[in-house]
Amino acid sequence: MRFLRANTLVAKQIERSAASTPPRAWWIGIAAWAVPGLGHLLQKRWGRGLLLGSSVWGMFFVGLALGGHLFRVSGSDQGFSIILQALPMVANIGSGLLYIACWLTNTGFVEQAQRVTYEYGNTFLLVAGLLNYLAMLDAFDIAAGRKR
């Protein structure tokens, strides 16, 4: 019973917090996801924006150069195979428009397992997306006034 009451309190707090978030913060969050580093640059956090942007962009392109490949769920994937593709795809999508541009041009989706640095490339690409999620949340928090 006490657990349920605590859960309700937390839910109410989240609801209040979401309602008090300025709409600009949501747009900043979307911009930060779409173009790594842009969320901070739009808020005139030049140093942070450039450092975050160059890290994520650099990681993404180094990943591609090392022969890493991007994940996507295709029609041929069935059952457990979908999960194996979908989870890393979520990480890759964190790179925002970089992933979408690669998807539209069909770049980076071919496996190059014969290359020695193939696994390095995969790791760089996955972590680039995950780090951009972190950067996006940071930009959102700054825009919402929860962080300086």
Added chain:
Amino acid sequence: MRHFFWMALFAALTSAVFGVVAKGSDRHRLMYGLKVFGEFLAVAFILGWILSFLPFR
């Protein structure tokens, strides 16, 4: 040596992001980023040293 370079580059870029999104003063964030970078390298060396004893080849 090339593997070490890619690992160090990965550690540098990742710890840069961790440092930037951390809370606290600029100096605190810089120190945190450097600490994470050092930890990445230290763990890689320790794991590499342990794995070198295992008969994988």
